[in-house]
Amino acid sequence: MDLLAGPGLGALCALGSALLWGVTSLLVRTLTHTINAVTVNAVRSVLAGALLLAWVLATHGLGALTAMSAWTFMLLSVSIVLALAVGDSMFFESTRALGLGRAMTISTTYPLISAVLAVTFLGEVVTAPVVVGSVITLGGLALIVGGRADDAQIQPGRFWPGVAQASVASIAWAVSVVFMKAPLAELDATVAQAVRLPLAGLLLLATPWARGAARHLAAGGRGAVGRMAALVVLTAVSSVMFVASVKYAGITLATVLSSTAPMFAIPLGFVFLGERLPAVALVGAAITVAGLVVLRL
Numbered sequence: 523m524d525l526l527a528g529p530g531l532g533a534l535c536a537l538g539s540a541l542l543w544g545v546t547s548l549l550v551r552t553l554t555h556t557i558n559a560v561t562v563n564a565v566r567s568v569l570a571g572a573l574l575l576a577w578v579l580a581t582h583g584l585g586a587l588t589a590m591s592a593w594t595f596m597l598l599s600v601s602i603v604l605a606l607a608v609g610d611s612m613f614f615e616s617t618r619a620l621g622l623g624r625a626m627t628i629s630t631t632y633p634l635i636s637a638v639l640a641v642t643f644l645g646e647v648v649t650a651p652v653v654v655g656s657v658i659t660l661g662g663l664a665l666i667v668g669g670r671a672d673d674a675q676i677q678p679g680r681f682w683p684g685v686a687q688a689s690v691a692s693i694a695w696a697v698s699v700v701f702m703k704a705p706l707a708e709l710d711a712t713v714a715q716a717v718r719l720p721l722a723g724l725l726l727l728a729t730p731w732a733r734g735a736a737r738h739l740a741a742g743g744r745g746a747v748g749r750m751a752a753l754v755v756l757t758a759v760s761s762v763m764f765v766a767s768v769k770y771a772g773i774t775l776a777t778v779l780s781s782t783a784p785m786f787a788i789p790l791g792f793v794f795l796g797e798r799l800p801a802v803a804l805v806g807a808a809i810t811v812a813g814l815v816v817l818r819l
Contacts, residue, residue, distance in 0.1 A: 532771025535763040536779035542760035544626070544786030548794055549753045550614050551622055556742050559614035561735045564726035565750060567606055570757035571719030578716040586713050594705045595717065601701035602718035607725050609694035612687045619684025622791035623799050624666055627784040627807045628688040633777040633814050634659050635696035640773070643700065651816055658813030665806025699773055702765070711766035719761060781814045 553562050578586055590598075609629075616625040634656055640646040705714060726732050739746055767776035784807050791797040799807070 529771045529775060532767045532769065533775055533779055536767035536771060536776045537782065539760045539764035539767060540780045540783040541786050542756050542763065543780070543783045544790050546753060546756045546760060547614075547617065547622055547626060547783075547787055548790045549749050549756070551617050551791075551795060553742070553746060553749055553753075554614060554618055556746065557738045558731055559618075560611050560726055560729060560731035561738055562750075562753075563606065563611050563614060564723050564729075564732040565735050565739060566753045566757045567719050567723030568727060569723075569750075569754040570761065571716065571721075571723055573754065573758045574712060574716040574762070575720060578713050582710075582713065586710070587717065590705075590709060590713075590717075594708055597701050597705050598709075598714060598717050599721055601698045601705075602722045603725060604694045604701065605698035606719070606722040609691045609698065611726070612694065613691035616684045616687035616691065619680035620688065621797045621799070622795060623784060623788035623797060623807065624803060625684065625688045626787040627666055627810050628663060628685060629691040629695070630781040630783055631659055631663065631810065631814070632692040632696040632699070633781050635693055636699055636773060636777055639696060639700050655813050655816035658816055659810055660813075662806045662808070662810030662813055665809060666803045699768060699777060702768060703773060706765065706769040711769050712762050714765050715758075715761045719757070778814050782811055785811060 550559070550562055550566075613625065613629045616629065619625070620628070637646075637652055637656075641652075702714070727735065739750060764776070764780055767780065771779075788799065788804070788807060792799075
């Protein structure tokens with residue numbers, strides 16, 4: 523496989539987006555102690571979108587944005603609302619209840635859901651790897667969920683709401699990828715994200731939960747502002763990398779490789795946040811990712 527073209531480039535972009543998503547999740551986790559997840563998500567999306575929009579206008583001109591069809595614009599809008607406004611916000615909230623490693627592992631089961639959607643709506647054939655991968659993935663999740671009793675980091679009454687939030691994130695991300703497939707046949711990955719991110723950010727800023735965003739961020743001091751600046755850059759880069767992976771490698775390869783994010787998030791959570799998952803949950807995380815790989819063979 524040529525690593526600098528076609529599926530090879532897409533695979534590298536997917537792995538890069540997984541690594542950056544792990545770092546992004548870590549930064550968001552440190553910010554949500556004082557700022558709610560919707561506000562963080564709104565600010566990072568608007569500013570990252572502004573960066574990408576400026577880049578597209580400078581390198582491609584206004585024609586790159588006005589040339590897209592109304593249908594393409596609608597599909598991009600729906601996909602980003604699902605992915606970022608719903609999926610990311612639910613995921614960030616779930617990290618507060620479950621911790622970074624467990625929340626990310628549950629939410630990144632979205633390739634399993636995308637496989638079901640592909641069979642149902644795109645007419646893809648159910649193969650043996652899909653069946654085996656599904657069983658392995660669900661088995662890994664059972665270990666992660668079952669290991670909660672020994673984890674003192676979870677606040678009483680927060681476990682199942684956290685699982686529900688992470689599961690909603692998984693569903694939203696899966697549906698979003700399906701909606702995004704058609705527009706990428708027409709658009710460059712950077713142009714697609716220059717449209718998607720500002721839309722999601724403005725939508726989130728209009729919600730009651732994101733009111734006073736600038737005030738809340740400023741109240742966090744220079745440290746919070748600095749982490750948000752890093753978060754904006756990471757969001758812009760990682761989002762383009764993921765969309766590029768879908769464009770060049772296809773949904774199958776892109777989703778499974780991007781699902782390796784827990785393998786980056788778990789050590790990051792341990793090193794920087796002091797999160798200690800029970801041994802059974804660590805085994806479950808490894809089995810879950812292995813199941814996702816089998817699912818997409």
